Amino acid sequence: MRFTIEHIEELIFDYHEGNLSEAEKAKVLNLIHQYPEYAAEFTLWAQTYAHVDNVLPDYGLTENLIHQPVLAVTNWYNTTWAKLGVLSSALLIAVVSFYIFGNNENTKPTANTIVINPVVEKGETSAIVTSKSNKIESKKLVNKSTENKIKTIDNQIVNTISAPLSTPNIEQEKQIETHHEKVVLVPQVEEVSKVDSNSVSETKNADPKAENDSPKKNKKKKSFNFKPSTNFIPVNTDF
Amino acid sequence: MHERYNLAVQEYNNRVCRFVDKLLKDSIIAKDITQETYLKLWENKDKVDFEKVRAWLFTTAYRLSIDHAKRQQKYSSSEYFPEFSIEQENQDLKKVVNDSLALLSDLQRSIVLLKDYEGYSYQEIGEILSLNESQVKVYLFRARQKMKEYIGDLRLVL
Amino acid sequence: MRFILIALFSILGNIVLAQVPFNQVNQQPLLMSSSMAGAKNSKRICLSFNNFSGNNNHLNIGLSFDKMSKSLASGIGFYSLFSKNQFNKMSSEVLSNFKTDKTYFTNQNSIVAGVCIAPKYSIKSKTNPNKNWLTFSPSIFVEGNVFTNNLIANNKLIDYNRVVYSTQNPTGIQQKDSTISNYTSNTIAEKTIKYGLGFLLNTDKLLLVYKGSFENSFINEDIILSNYNVTSQRFNFNNYNQHHSLHAIQQTVHFGYSLKKSEESPLSVTPLLGIGYKRYINLDNSIPNDTLIYGQSLISKNESEINYTHASLNIKYAKILLGCSYTDCYNTSLSAISIGYQGKKMKTVCNIAKTNNSIIGFELATNFYWN
Numbered sequence: 001m002r003f004t005i006e007h008i009e010e011l012i013f014d015y016h017e018g019n020l021s022e023a024e025k026a027k028v029l030n031l032i033h034q035y036p037e038y039a040a041e042f043t044l045w046a047q048t049y050a051h052v053d054n055v056l057p058d059y060g061l062t063e064n065l066i067h068q069p070v071l072a073v074t075n076w077y078n079t080t081w082a083k084l085g086v087l088s089s090a091l092l093i094a095v096v097s098f099y100i101f102g103n104n105e106n107t108k109p110t111a112n113t114i115v116i117n118p119v120v121e122k123g124e125t126s127a128i129v130t131s132k133s134n135k136i137e138s139k140k141l142v143n144k145s146t147e148n149k150i151k152t153i154d155n156q157i158v159n160t161i162s163a164p165l166s167t168p169n170i171e172q173e174k175q176i177e178t179h180h181e182k183v184v185l186v187p188q189v190e191e192v193s194k195v196d197s198n199s200v201s202e203t204k205n206a207d208p209k210a211e212n213d214s215p216k217k218n219k220k221k222k223s224f225n226f227k228p229s230t231n232f233i234p235v236n237t238d239f
Numbered sequence: 240m241h242e243r244y245n246l247a248v249q250e251y252n253n254r255v256c257r258f259v260d261k262l263l264k265d266s267i268i269a270k271d272i273t274q275e276t277y278l279k280l281w282e283n284k285d286k287v288d289f290e291k292v293r294a295w296l297f298t299t300a301y302r303l304s305i306d307h308a309k310r311q312q313k314y315s316s317s318e319y320f321p322e323f324s325i326e327q328e329n330q331d332l333k334k335v336v337n338d339s340l341a342l343l344s345d346l347q348r349s350i351v352l353l354k355d356y357e358g359y360s361y362q363e364i365g366e367i368l369s370l371n372e373s374q375v376k377v378y379l380f381r382a383r384q385k386m387k388e389y390i391g392d393l394r395l396v397l
Numbered sequence: 398m399r400f401i402l403i404a405l406f407s408i409l410g411n412i413v414l415a416q417v418p419f420n421q422v423n424q425q426p427l428l429m430s431s432s433m434a435g436a437k438n439s440k441r442i443c444l445s446f447n448n449f450s451g452n453n454n455h456l457n458i459g460l461s462f463d464k465m466s467k468s469l470a471s472g473i474g475f476y477s478l479f480s481k482n483q484f485n486k487m488s489s490e491v492l493s494n495f496k497t498d499k500t501y502f503t504n505q506n507s508i509v510a511g512v513c514i515a516p517k518y519s520i521k522s523k524t525n526p527n528k529n530w531l532t533f534s535p536s537i538f539v540e541g542n543v544f545t546n547n548l549i550a551n552n553k554l555i556d557y558n559r560v561v562y563s564t565q566n567p568t569g570i571q572q573k574d575s576t577i578s579n580y581t582s583n584t585i586a587e588k589t590i591k592y593g594l595g596f597l598l599n600t601d602k603l604l605l606v607y608k609g610s611f612e613n614s615f616i617n618e619d620i621i622l623s624n625y626n627v628t629s630q631r632f633n634f635n636n637y638n639q640h641h642s643l644h645a646i647q648q649t650v651h652f653g654y655s656l657k658k659s660e661e662s663p664l665s666v667t668p669l670l671g672i673g674y675k676r677y678i679n680l681d682n683s684i685p686n687d688t689l690i691y692g693q694s695l696i697s698k699n700e701s702e703i704n705y706t707h708a709s710l711n712i713k714y715a716k717i718l719l720g721c722s723y724t725d726c727y728n729t730s731l732s733a734i735s736i737g738y739q740g741k742k743m744k745t746v747c748n749i750a751k752t753n754n755s756i757i758g759f760e761l762a763t764n765f766y767w768n
Contacts, residue, residue, distance in 0.1 A: 013380050041387075048386040051336035052355045059256040059270055064637055065248040065277045067241055080590055083613070087539060087592050091514070094537070095469070228470035228516035233532040235436040235597075237739065238655040238667040238713055239423050239604050278636055 003027045008038055012045045243289045244281060251293055252277065254357065255300045261337075261352050262304050262345065272307060276300045297357070298367045301349055308345060332390075339389040347382035350375055419445050419459060420722050420733045420748050422651070422707055423669060424762030427461045427476040429651055430606035431513030431538035432597030435465035435472015442765045447748070449758030454483040463513075471516035472534070478509040503548045511540030515595065536595040540610070541588075548583040582621045585691050589614040591647075604653040604669075609646070616641040618691045639689045643680070649673040649705060663715045673705025673726075716740055722748075729753060733760070742766055 003011060003024075008031065014020050015028045032042050255276060260269035276299045280287060287295055340348050349368060353359045359367070361375040368375070419425050425445050426433035445459035463474030482505040515536030522530040593610030620637040653669035677683075680700045684692050709722030718737035724730065730753040737746030748760035 009384070010380070013383060017379075044387045044391050045383065047332060047390055048336060048339075048383045049355060050332045051340065053333070056253050057257060059253055059260075059266070059273070061252050061256060061270060061273055062248060065252055065274065066245050067281065080613070083590070083592070084539075087537075091537065095514075226518075228518055230438075230465065230467050230470050230517070231529065232438070232517040232519045232534075233529050233599060233601060234438040235426075235433070235599050235604060236602060236655045236667075237437075237744075238665050238711065239426075239653055239669070274636070 003031060005031065005035055005038075008032075008035070008041070009045075012038075012042050015042075016045050016049065243292075244284055247280065247289065247292045247296065248277060251296050255296050257356065258297060258349075258352050259300050259304050261340065261356075262301070262348055263308060264341065268307065272300055272303045275303055294363060294367055297353065301367060305345060335390055336386060339386040342385050342389055343382050347378050347385075350379050351382050351386075354379060419447060419457060419762065420709075420724055420731050420750050420760050421445070421735065421746050421762045422671060422709075422724070423653075424744075424746060424764060425459045425461060425476070425478075427463060427474045427511070427513060428459065428478065429671075430536070430595040430597060430608040430649070431474065431511075431593075432515045432534040432536040432595035432606055432608075433472075434463040434474030434513050434515040434536065435517065436463075436515075436534065436597060436599070437766060438465050439766045439768050440464040443762070444764075445760070445762040447750075447758055447760035449750075449752060449756045453754070453756065454481070455756075455758070456481040465517075469514070469516070471514050472536075474513045474515070476509075476511050476513075478507075480507040480509075481505065503546065505544070505546045507542065507544040509540060509542045511538055511591070513538035513595070515597070530600065532597070532599050534595075534597040536597070538591075538593060538595065538610075540591040542591070544585075544587040544589070546583075546585040546587075548581070582619075583689075584619045585616060586618075587614055587616045593647075602655040602657070604651070604655075606651045607649070609648045612643075612645045612647060614641075614643040614645075616643065616691060618689050620689055637689055639692060641683050641691060641695070643683050643695075644678040645675055646678065647673065647675045647704075651707070663713075665713045667711045667713070669707070669709045669711070671705065671707035672703060674701070675704045676701040711735075713739060718744075718746060720746070731758075735760075 011020075011028045011031065015025055020028065032038050252273060256266075256269050256273040259272045260266045263269060263272075276296055279299055280292070280296065340351065343351065346368065350364055353364045353367060361372045361379075364370070365372050365375045370378070419428070422429055425443055426436065426441075427443075441461075441463050443459070443461045445457070447455070447457045449455040458479045459476070460478075461474060461476035463472055465471075466473050482503075484503040484505075513536050515534045518533045519529040520531040520533065522528045589612055591610040591612045593608065595609070596605075596607040598605040618639045618641070622637075649671065650673075651669060651671040653667060655665055655667045657665040677698070677700050680695065680698065684695045704726065706725045707722070709720060709724075711718060711720035713719075716739050718735070718739055720735040720737075722731075722733050722735065724733075731750045733748045733750035735746050735748040737744065739745075743763065743765050745761070745763040748762075750758050750760060752758065
């Protein structure tokens, strides 16, 4: 490269572009010094770099351009599958619970039976005394943990049954038997429909002695059954 | 792949947009072209060498800008840039020099922007603009000459 | 970009557009409440169809099946709903800096499917323990919904802000390249999963149903802005994408009573009232700072609102049904008169309804029962 005034523009260009070594830069400055009229030219060349803005503007595109690989889900329990899984488990538990807790043996109804007196199941002793002395007595030893099952009895039948029998020749009483005995009077007595657990009604046993002898009075029967039932009121056809 | 793409977005999107903005003097179109550039990057993310993604972005943005300018027949600088009011005093040098860019051809202006804003070497600029190194230098020299003359003329008038 | 979206949103209105529901709500009982599954103590199929045509088209088809399962002592049911809404409007509006002369077309499709289970409990009468006094049925359900909204607008959006001022043109001249967009395509895809509870209380005459659901929606929105050049080729593609997730609680209650002079009387009058309430959870957090069109619709959305009301009066004489009803659902209100037939195995009701936009529509609902 020739450091002469004929190439001054190229030299000044290279100077400002940084294409010269320190020694070459010094030569250019010397040349300018020798020809001061080119000092203004030198300044103008330098000013052509003045447009540079060192602050990088933000055009607000970054967010729109960023690609997320998946919809951001940070917590596993917020996923759809997790929620479906929880719901399915809850459904399963609910259905199984209905079967387990709804099928309590103690509350199993007995079908189509009528008893004259309260009958206690499972290890409890009951005593039905048929007496020739025209008395029907009953002694019941109650296991407190067991519910009494008292069936509804038609009043008339009870009255008929519990009326003292007139057998003037009866001398002895029969011994108390320990058994689970159910007396069925088929031709005369209406069938009693199935009764669900906890669905007991007040006893209609009119025999005062039997009632007095029972250690527990009949409790007020609950009207709500926790087990779902097919016996329900259908929605009105008008709806 | 997402990470490398996103990194390219974070590092260069404003630079590319500034380059196009100053090239076309239209920030709205600059944003559109920048987005289109990145859309192409996303579509070709398997083929692009992310080590040289910066150059790829500027190359693509430059080509899109030129295509757009040709389609719009936009490139008539005197239509777009407000003339300087000679009555104005205390001219801002930066503004003056910015305006002088409008006098350049799109190629010259691209070279100036890549050199001054992005600090690319002549060789890198040549790769982006499909020129050789000496051509870049010649274009740059002529561009600065024009800018220098514009600045000088304005000061003479003032 | 932002002003483009605001302009589009302003032109097109609320993007979450109204759905036209069924007017005979009790003819799609599982949509009223999941506790209605098995409530008739027989197998039941419900078919509903409605159609409103005009400037906008609405079509809804509903299908449900429920039965009483004796082994579970519960009603089980399945329901589905298909909706299609189309909006095609021609208008020319001037909105601040934008002038549009455009056509646009919005196509909405929605598919809903759900399953439910409803055990039945009875409370016995105190005077007659063999008789039920009240039936109570809680239920649980799961429902999924896929909704898509596709908007296509051929429009010419020009930014009048881009005016160049100079000494020669002090009033300014319009820049040549101030067309922002010629063509916009916006697609919103929403997937919702709902799960919740229902309750039913009924006697011989009374009906009280409740449905409460927790809704999780995942929304994906795509916008493409393009320009057409002089040879009608599309270029300058710009693609924008945004995700939202919304959570809400929706509750609906219906109350009805069947009035009859006596058991033998052929005439019965049945009023039915319903109300629905929706509450979004953390709605503000679902709206990002730089929203697209769907996000714009969320900004103007109330966090909680009564989004459904219904009142109807049905009169039955022998097997003939007559009725009138009013329903307000998602900003669309319907007034309808109906006529129908009710037999032992079938109930069918036909509606003529009119929306608040004076669109006349037709609805047909049929239920079949068998054991």
